Amino acid sequence: xxxxxxxxxxxxxxxxxxxxxxxxxxxxxxxxxxxxxxxxxxxxxxxxxxxxxxxxxxxxxxxxxxxxxxxxxxxxxxxxxxxxxxxxxxxxxxxxxxxxxxxxxxxxxxxxxxxxxxxxxxxxxxxxxxxxxxxxxxxxxxxxxxxxxxxxxxxxxxxxxxxxxxxxxxxxxxxxxxxxxxxxxxxxxxxxxxxxxxxxxxxxxxxxxxxxxxxxxxxxxxxxxxxxxxxxxxxxxxxxxxxxxxxxxxxxxxxxxxx
Amino acid sequence: xxxxxxxxxxxxxxxxxxxxxxxxxxxxxxxxxxxxxxxxxxxxxxxxxxxxxxxxxxxxxxxxxxxxxxxxxxxxxxxxxxxxxxxxxxxxxxxxxxxxxxxxxxxxxxxxxxxxxxxxxxxxxxxxxxxxxxxxxxxxxxxxxxxxxxxxxxxxxxxxxxxxxxxxxxxxxxxxxxxxxxxxxxxxxxxxxxxxxxxxxxxxxxxxxxxxxxxxxxxxxxxxxxxxxxxxxxxxxxxxxxxxxxxxxxxxxxxxxxxxxxxxxxxxxxxxxxxxxxxxxxxxxxxxxxxxxxxxxx
Numbered sequence: 001x002x003x004x005x006x007x008x009x010x011x012x013x014x015x016x017x018x019x020x021x022x023x024x025x026x027x028x029x030x031x032x033x034x035x036x037x038x039x040x041x042x043x044x045x046x047x048x049x050x051x052x053x054x055x056x057x058x059x060x061x062x063x064x065x066x067x068x069x070x071x072x073x074x075x076x077x078x079x080x081x082x083x084x085x086x087x088x089x090x091x092x093x094x095x096x097x098x099x100x101x102x103x104x105x106x107x108x109x110x111x112x113x114x115x116x117x118x119x120x121x122x123x124x125x126x127x128x129x130x131x132x133x134x135x136x137x138x139x140x141x142x143x144x145x146x147x148x149x150x151x152x153x154x155x156x157x158x159x160x161x162x163x164x165x166x167x168x169x170x171x172x173x174x175x176x177x178x179x180x181x182x183x184x185x186x187x188x189x190x191x192x193x194x195x196x197x198x199x200x201x202x203x204x205x206x207x208x209x210x211x212x213x214x215x216x217x218x219x220x221x222x223x224x225x226x227x228x229x230x231x232x233x234x235x236x237x238x239x240x241x242x243x244x245x246x247x248x249x250x251x252x253x254x255x256x257x258x259x
Numbered sequence: 260x261x262x263x264x265x266x267x268x269x270x271x272x273x274x275x276x277x278x279x280x281x282x283x284x285x286x287x288x289x290x291x292x293x294x295x296x297x298x299x300x301x302x303x304x305x306x307x308x309x310x311x312x313x314x315x316x317x318x319x320x321x322x323x324x325x326x327x328x329x330x331x332x333x334x335x336x337x338x339x340x341x342x343x344x345x346x347x348x349x350x351x352x353x354x355x356x357x358x359x360x361x362x363x364x365x366x367x368x369x370x371x372x373x374x375x376x377x378x379x380x381x382x383x384x385x386x387x388x389x390x391x392x393x394x395x396x397x398x399x400x401x402x403x404x405x406x407x408x409x410x411x412x413x414x415x416x417x418x419x420x421x422x423x424x425x426x427x428x429x430x431x432x433x434x435x436x437x438x439x440x441x442x443x444x445x446x447x448x449x450x451x452x453x454x455x456x457x458x459x460x461x462x463x464x465x466x467x468x469x470x471x472x473x474x475x476x477x478x479x480x481x482x483x484x485x486x487x488x489x490x491x492x493x494x495x496x497x498x499x500x501x502x503x504x505x506x507x508x509x510x511x512x513x514x515x516x517x518x519x520x521x522x523x524x525x526x527x528x529x530x531x532x533x534x535x536x537x538x539x540x541x542x543x544x545x546x547x548x549x550x551x552x553x554x555x556x557x
Contacts, residue, residue, distance in 0.1 A: 033330065056357060057279050057432050069496050070331035072280020074489050077431045078546050085433045086279060086304075087365055090358040095377050118354075123387050129342045133356040134305075134326035138378040167381035180401075181380065 007213060009239045011192040012258045013247060014211045016042060017239040019149045019190040023048040026100045028093075030054045030139055031062075033071050035149045036103035038247070038257040041067065045246055052081070054099060056135040058089045067251050090135065094142045097182050102143030104136050104166065104186070106150050108158050111205050111225050113148065113168030113186035113198060115140065116161040123163055133165050140166035145187045152191040157223035169203030176203060193219050195236055204228050209236040260449070260526060263475040264290045267445045268299075272412040273323075275302040275364075275443065276309060279434030280330060281489060284417040284449045285309050286482035286526040292316040293520055302411055304360045304435065308485065308502045311335035314350065315512045316520070321351040323409070325360040332499050336506040346509075354388050359406045364435050366408035367442030373405040380404070414443035416468065417483050419491065420458070421450040425473025428465040430548070431489025440468045449477045451491050461553075481530050481538060492541040 016039050023029060023043035031040045031053050041064065044051045053062040057072040061081025068076050077083055084092075093099060107130050108116035117136055121127030140146055150156060169185035170176055176184050185203060189196040194210045206228045207219060212235055219227060239247075252258055268274060268291060276284050288309040291299075295318070301310050302323040307330065313319060315337030322338065329335055341350035355363065358378050366374035375394060385391040385404065394405045416436040421427040427448045429436060440446045448468060453476070459466060485495035485502075505515050523529050530538070 057281075058434070059432070070280055070494070072330065072432055074281070074431060074487055074493060074543065077489060083430075083432065085437065086357070086361045086435055087438065090361060095358070118383070118387075123383075126343055129327070129339050131326050131328035132324070132354055133382075133384060135357040137356040137382050137384060138358045138376070141378060141380055163387075164381070164383045170381070179380070181377075 030102040032103045102139035115166040118163040136166045148189040159224045209234045273300040275411040276415045277439040281432035282417040283486035286479045287415045323353045363409035364438035367410040375403040411443045414439040415447045420452045422456045424470035425476045426470040427468040429467045
């Protein structure tokens with residue numbers, strides 16, 4: 001667990017908590033691999049008890065009794081509302097617009113929320129071959145909203161992506177309005193340093209809050225462009241004892257996601 | 260298993276061992292390695308550890324996929340060595356998204372020339388794979404993307420139970436088992452249990468693959484390990500974690516293949532080598548489904 005002075009919680013924990021709180025009011029959430037797994041399960045136990053967890057493996061209304069270690073974990077199936085083929089999941093649930101929020105992680109993101117999960121370097125002779133799209137490309141396009149959760153740094157928040165796996169905003173809002181997709185770019189990014197929204201007029205990622213103990217300089221040092229900052233830049237509310245207890249005792253006692 | 264792989268999988272074939280996290284038939288992958296098949300085109304949404312083992316063993320010349328990783332753990336290092344460093348030789352790749360791969364099987368199973376989906380807009384994936392192409396709706400000016408059908412020479416799917424004719428039932432995650440089986444020229448069904456036809460007929464909604472499209476049935480208990488079979492055994496996450504270390508080093512990988520594949524005659528030897536205590540540790544508790552009345556209409 002990364003130390004964070006004597007605040008009593010780590011930066012991974014506040015990232016998970018801040019992201020989970022944004023699920024308030026949402027009904028159907030498409031859960032991605034990795035961090036979104038714990039974020040969505042925390043959100044369901046706190047701000048969004050009626051949240052229906054949808055997994056691309058073909059599950060609607062999952063009610064896992066242990067923290068799933070992958071999006072195809074058998075605990076996701078037992079006690080779920082529906083298990084369906086992957087075709088039905090992607091076609092009837094996602095493509096038809098039933099998903100309120102799609103969660104994505106990323107290896108690289110740019111200032112307009114375009115995402116790379118495919119390669120670092122050149123596609124045909126990559127320096128690092130990453131997993132690829134999985135469902136990310138269609139989740140980005142067909143979810144009503146897209147939330148991104150990822151740790152930020154010079155290598156992950158980049159001016160220019162090596163490859164655009166999943167489209168974000170184009171930088172031209174008129175163009176984005178005419179795309180005709182449900183989502184048309186992420187609405188939220190939460191990192192280990194702060195939270196971001198996307199400017200309505202420019203589609204640009206905008207720093208909304210800094211986590212307690214984080215400075216604007218530290219944010220600037222950990223991204224590849226000079227970030228747009230909200231006029232009313234605030235501080236992310238610290239994790240509550242209840243949220244921390246859920247993460248540490250129930251959802252991730254072994255620290256798989258909070259390391 | 261030996262006979263099914265020997266007769267139905269040929270060098271140069273396009274082979275799909277499907278199963279999304281669930282019901283991945285490692286036993287078939289290992290038998291293909293043991294029989295030293297060569298120049299295969301391997302298709303799967305998620306190549307997973309099974310294709311890392313097969314590609315590390317040199318059975319494949321090409322990989323068709325949509326998410327290449329060790330789910331919940333990290334990388335597939337044998338695949339990455341071939342893609343990043345051409346070590347020990349290049350591996351051709353053909354890349355889609357999950358929905359794209361799913362619809363390729365649907366098109367293949369439905370005898371359609373292509374399948375339209377709302378994906379890939381303003382993504383670089385179609386630039387990397389020219390087989391993904393934009394098409395205009397014949398009923399308006401909407402544009403969607405088309406993916407080509409996928410008809411494997413051989414599909415291998417694991418199921419919980421089947422009868423001797425290959426009528427196969429699955430519960431839990433269905434993945435693309437049905438679509439990939441119907442799309443294939445030859446299909447091998449591997450099962451945890453062979454049951455009487457009357458068991459299948461008592462619960463027909465659970466039949467995912469009819470014997471009509473099945474060319475061989477193999478009973479292979481624990482044949483999915485380290486993947487899982489819902490209700491039979493849990494995923495062996497310890498092994499998925501260990502694989503990160505094993506596949507990172509080519510010599511360690513080769514030693515693993517020698518010990519756990521080449522030196523064993525068949526999957527039964529593999530099950531025995533892990534030992535009873537291991538299988539007991541992976542056994543889940545009991546959560547029975549309710550009964551429904553189909554009704555007697557004699």
